[in-house]
Amino acid sequence: MRIKQKKENLDPKQKSIFLCPKMKSMQKKNYISLSTQNIIIVIVALSFAVSVAACVSDFQAPPQVTKEDYARAERFLGWNVSRYILNGEVTYEWIGESDRFWYLRQTDNGKEFVIVDAATAQRQPAFDHEKLAQALAQALGEDVDPKDLPFERFVFVDNERAIEVQVDTMRWHCVLGGMCREAEIRHIRRGDLVSPDGKWAAFNKGNDIWIRSMEDGAEKALTRDGEPYYGYGVATGWSQWKVRLFGSDELVAPVAIWSPDSKKLLTEKVDERDVLDLHYLQHVPEDGSVRPQLYSVRSAMPDDAHRPSVEVVVFDITRGKRTDIPLRGQSLIGSDRVWWDTDGGQVFILPQEKGEKTLRLLAIDSVTGAVKQLIEESGKTFVEAGALYWEKPDIRFLSSGEIIWYSERSNWGHLYLYDRKGKLSNQITSGNWKVREIVRVDEKKRRIYFTAGGRERGEDPYQLHLYVVNLDGSGLSLLTPEDADHEIRPNSFSPSGEYFVETYSRPDLPPVTLLRAHEGKIISTLEKADISALTAGGFQMPEPFSVLAADGKTKIYGNIFRPSTFDPKRIYPIIDVIYPGPASIVTNKTFMGALYGWVRPQCLAEIGFIVITIDGRGSPLRSKSFHDVSYNPLLYSGTPEDHIAGIRQLAKRYPYMDIDRVGIHGRSAGGYSSARAILAYPDFYKVAVSTNGIQDQLGAAPAGWHPASDGLYPGDKWDEQANASLAGNLKGKLLLAVGELDANVHPAHTMQLIDALIKATRDFDLLLLPNRTHFLDDESPYYIRKRWDYFVRHLLGAEPPAGYEVQGPDKVK
Incomplete structure (x- = not known):
């Protein structure tokens, strides 16, 4: 006969024995074979006894999570970085x-400002820190530490005989x-929206x-x-709501752009x-009143009949003329x-098309209002103007009238040169790799500096490198x-272009x-960077890794994070x-x-888990075909199947990873994915924390969080992507x-997801x-602790330290 014992039915202590490394063979078979013949019974019994005896020596008691563990975790909250890493991020200005x-x-001992001459590499103090501290102390009426001056940036003025700095809300000369x-x-x-020449300020008065x-x-x-x-130049209702939420004055600068010559x-x-209202209820008004406060803002959802629309207008300040753009x-x-x-003379616009299947570059005559199409590119899925949708388009206009244009028409993001009439001159870059950002264009030498990923063999394809190429595609x-990721900032290059940081x-x-x-x-x-404060308290470097996606052939990449107290003999x-x-x-x-x-x-x-991040098919920054997996509907974005396939491979690679205890966490779109994962794959994911999740793309406001999938779902696809449709699947x-x-x-x-879970009688x-x-990770230390507690209790099987208080940025010196 066969006796089959499932691990899912074991309590944590039994499971810790069952999972001891010396019993991996039993874990894989998951049953004990017995024979009716005595000799086999004896052999099996002896074998089992030996295995148990060996396992007892490796017995892994239920983990104890302490305040010290939580304190180690706090080291990696964003506001604590300067306490543990020096010169991890260097501020500089030409x-x-x-x-x-x-x-x-x-x-x-503190911080100091240094000046570097790029031509000679010579460096010197930017100023006398002691004398400046004394002068500031006298002006402020309080002590100032010369090794910890109360500003991070400054500007030279008066031919470098003086500086201007911001201290709190005051600016000092x-x-x-x-x-x-x-x-x-x-x-x-x-x-105020001040013109480039400083002579005018545009502002809103009413509408x-x-x-x-x-x-x-x-x-x-x-x-x-x-x-x-x-109204003119007014923010949409949704944008005004965000301004109100984050404590800014409602007199926000008008939605407008000055021309470089300040004339228009x-x-x-x-x-x-005709846009419908979206309502928010504040249950605990900050004025101390007990009556909940209702806020209503105009904000459209993807299937609404009416959305905010705009009419484009140009005002000529010097001539007093208004030009309406059609x-x-x-x-x-x-x-x-x-x-x-x-x-x-002209305004250039990239209109946002529903579904993002077409990208058009329009030129508008700012005097006549005439609109001319320069370039149009269409496709079956995303047609994007850069490597990442929310970043600045990788399109540049040269003084010659030529246009540098970004396109994925070859399945990879590359640069193309068009003439002033919108006719293709030549392809600038090519190959199975992706241009990420145009950094600088040297028009005199007709060269372009740009970052890209995936070109260097044997490297992680997401790693950025800086390149230069001639506009004709040569050189x-x-x-x-x-072999690393290279951060190139907008101010990296010197004004002359001869040097960069x-x-x-x-x-x-x-x-x-x-x-x-x-x-x-x-x-x-x-x-x-000096990370000695981290290593002194124990620290395991993250490990970049690659695995195969669920299709068995596409390589995907991620990071592994281990606790500072990591012990490869334990099971995590x-x-x-x-x-x-x-x-x-x-x-x-x-x-x-x-x-x-x-995502931290x-x-x-640090509190006792092996944590992974992984980017599956459907995410950006790879080939277009890799990205297209997430094109309509979004439920396939990031492909949970890829995560599961990757985790299974890692668990085989590293025996200390417990494939039977997998949790998942995400916020916003990640909140959608974490809830989706535990509902769609309830036998794999046992615990999930879904934070501020977009649980139904149909309810995304304002009008969808990514236009490529905004309003394009056919019929019942809207129901299919909603997490509420899977509420009855919840087991963990x-x-x-x-x-x-x-x-x-x-x-x-x-x-709405809660309503579906209640109807399905799920806990x-x-x-x-x-x-x-x-932004709960930045606003609520209480939330941070509760998330940690949840995984400790339900995935680790331990009790978190009672009453622990995570120190927020306001309590960190």
Whole structure:
């Protein structure tokens, strides 16, 4: 006969014995074969006894989670980074138009500002820190530590004889070696949008847009016909709600863009008259009243008949002329999809198309209002203007009128050169790799500097490198060859273009900040990050890994995080931290991002888990076909099947990973995916924490969180993607956490899933946080602790330390 004993029915102590390394063969077979013949019975009994005896020596008692474990986890909260890592992120600025820059250097004793001459690599203090501290102390009326000056940035003025700094809300002018006084500032008011030449400020008065002379304060109305929900330069109701939530003055700057010559102002007339209201209820008003406060904002959902639409208007300030542009659509100002040419003669727009299957580049004559299409590209799925949807399009206009255009028409993101009439001249880059960002264009030498990933053999394809290539496609050169992710910032290059500053790192390689010549030669190592405070308290480097996707052939990538107290002889539960795309990835490729990025996987690892992040098919930054997996419907984004396949491979690779105890956590889109995972794969995922999850894409406001899948689901696909449709599948432990004032994902998402779970008579847990928004990891230490507690209790099988208080940023010195 066969006696089959399932591990799922064992209590934690029995399971810890069953999972001891010396009984892996029994774990795989999952049964004990017996024979009716005595000799076989004896042999099996003896064999079993020997295995049990061996296992007893390795017996793994239920883990004890202590306050010390939680304290170690706190080290990896974002606001604690400067306590444990020095020079992980270096702040720097080039000085004027020179090839000199200053940077902020962190030391064991504090911080200091250093000036570097890029041509000679010579460095010196930016100023006398002692004298500046004395001058600031006298101005502020309080002590100032010269090794911890109360600012992170400064600006040289008066031919570098003085600096201006911001201390709290005040700006100070400090003569080097002399006194500090309040800086003379222009009379800029809240809500002002100041012109590039500093002579004008545009602002909203009610639902109209006005301008004010910065010289004499004279005001002039540009419009007078604005009305409620149909105003000029006003933010949409959803955007205004976010401003109110985060404590900003409601007099926000108008939604507008000045021309480079300060003569014209581009703005939008926003029509929300037929848009439906979205309601929020504040149960604990901050004024102390007991009556709940209702807030209503205009905000559309994907299947609504009416959405906000805008009319584009150009005002010529000098001539007093208004030009109405014959375009209607969604607001684009502020999304980097609208910009002026250098002389203010034209405006260029990339209209947002429903489904994102077509990308058009339009040129608008700012005088006549005439609209001309320069380039159009269409496809069956996403047609995007850059590597990541929410970042600045990789499109540049040259003074010659030529256009650098980004396209994935070859299945990989590359650059193409068009002439001023919109005719293709040549392809600039090519190959099975992806351009990520245009950094700099040297028009005189007709060269373009850009970052890309996937070109260097044997490397993680997400790692960024800097390259240069001629506009005709010749002379491609790698400038940053180290096997790492290279951070190139918008201000990396010197004004002359002869030098640049960069930082390279990996999840398992601390940051190194370098000064290089434009051709890539290293001039100076500015700083190497000091992580000794981390290692002194115990620290396991994250491990980048690759596995195969569920299709058995596509390589996918991620990071593994282990506790500082890691013991390979123990068996650890696994937590999958997920964010599905299609607009972002979850696995950070830099050291600082991997440890201190917004998903903070190392925190969970520290309290007794193996934590992984992984980017499955459907996420961005790979080939177009890789990304297209998530195109309509979003339920396939990030492919949970890929996560499961990857975790199974890792568990075979590392025997200390317990494939029978897998949890998952995500927020926002990741909140959708974590709930989806435990509902769609209840036999694999045993515990889930879903935070502020978009539980139903149909309820996403404002009008969908990614336009490529906004409103394109046919018929019953909307029902299929909603997590409520799978509520009856829940077997494990599910915590739903939500901030009641979440402007990104309305709390109704969570409530509607709760309703489905109740109707299905399923048990779940809810954490509703009053007066909290979308960013619970930054707003609520209580939520952080409750999430840790949930995984400790239900996945680790232990009791968390009672009454532990996570120290928020307001309590950290």
